[in-house]
Amino acid sequence: DGGITQSPKYLFRKEGQNVTLSCEQNLNHDAMYWYRQDPGQGLRLIYYSQIVNDFQKGDIAEGYSVSREKKESFPLTVTSAQKNPTAFYLCASSSGLLRETQYFGPGTRLLVL
Amino acid sequence: AQSVTQPDIHITVSEGASLELRCNYSYGATPYLFWYVQSPGQGLQLLLKYFSGDTLVQGIKGFEAEFKRSQSSFNLRKPSVHWSDAAEYFCAVGSSNTGKLIFGQGTTLQVKP
Numbered sequence: 001d002g003g004i005t006q007s008p009k010y011l012f013r014k015e016g017q018n019v020t021l022s023c024e025q026n027l028n029h030d031a032m033y034w035y036r037q038d039p040g041q042g043l044r045l046i047y048y049s050q051i052v053n054d055f056q057k058g059d060i061a062e063g064y065s066v067s068r069e070k071k072e073s074f075p076l077t078v079t080s081a082q083k084n085p086t087a088f089y090l091c092a093s094s095s096g097l098l099r100e101t102q103y104f105g106p107g108t109r110l111l112v113l
Numbered sequence: 114a115q116s117v118t119q120p121d122i123h124i125t126v127s128e129g130a131s132l133e134l135r136c137n138y139s140y141g142a143t144p145y146l147f148w149y150v151q152s153p154g155q156g157l158q159l160l161l162k163y164f165s166g167d168t169l170v171q172g173i174k175g176f177e178a179e180f181k182r183s184q185s186s187f188n189l190r191k192p193s194v195h196w197s198d199a200a201e202y203f204c205a206v207g208s209s210n211t212g213k214l215i216f217g218q219g220t221t222l223q224v225k226p
Contacts, residue, residue, distance in 0.1 A: 004156075031212070040122070042203060042216040043157075050212075058213070090156055097212035099145055099164060104156040 003027065004105035006091050011110045013078065013085060021076045021108045023091035031097045032074035036060060037088040037107075046089075049074055050097045078110060086112050115140050117206050119217035126194050127225045134189040134220050136204030146187045147205045147214070148178055157203065163187065174198070199224045 004025045013019045025032065031050050035043040045058030049068040063082025068074055074093075078085045089108045094100040116139045126132055138144055145164045149157040161172025168180040178189045187204060204217040 006156075040218060042117075042218045043205075043214075044216075045213060048213070092157075094212075099207065099209065100212065101147070101159060101162055102214060103159065104149075106156045107154070109154070 004091060004093055004103060006089075006105040006108050008108060009106070011108055012113050013110060014113050016080045018077055018079050019110070021078070021089055021091075021110070023074045023076065023105060024072055025074075025091075025093045025105075026072060027093055027095075027103065028071075029093035029095050029103075030071070031094045031100070032068065033092040033094075033102060034058075034064070034066065034074070034076045035090045035092065037090060043090065046076065048097075085110055115206055115208060115215045117204055117215050117217035119202075119204055119220050121220050122218070123221045123223070125223040125225060128196050129193050132189075132191045132194045132198070132222070134202050134204075134222070136187045136189065136217060137185050138187065138204075138206045139185065140206055140208075142209055145207045145209065146178075146180060147207070148172065148176070148187075148189050149203045149205065150174075151201045151203065151219075153200075160189070160202075194222075194224055196224045196226065198222060 007022045033048040034046040047066040049055035065077045091105040092102040094102045118137045147162045148160040151157045161170045163170045163180045201219045205214045
């Protein structure tokens, strides 16, 4: 089945630690996205990538980093600079950037110890 | 600036009753619009989308939405709600320039037996 997988489902971060969230898609989509979801705030865009080896900051990129070395993969690192990382993180992909439907993965919940 | 407003944070309806979830958007050009549904702890599933053409759009699970340009609205409707429809619903508008999605804050639907 084609789809988007995210791992792990739950992730715990200690203070000062960097953690990486995985996102893989087998839909042959060019564009991929990372969103952060907080209660009552909807989804906010962290980073997006239109093609391999290229990515752009979204609305709340501070404290996060990404890479896009393969078409299928778009990992998100939550760095120690992100002071309030507790949230639900959603990865999405679409066949192109403009006027295309975004499809979402199951999400990763990040908690701080 | 683009924005999406979902005026109702929480709605409760009885099973079998009709449902309308409101969505208002602010966008200078012709928007493309989405409704997504999210079950607790899960990713987002696409219900329906409007890009152009017929302003009444049919989606999955018996949902429909009507695009009204004069009112800047894209309200979601279902004639008879089922208990399994209890979830959080998000309206989103896409930028024709950047492809970015702007999400509303979401409406939580509770269904009474």
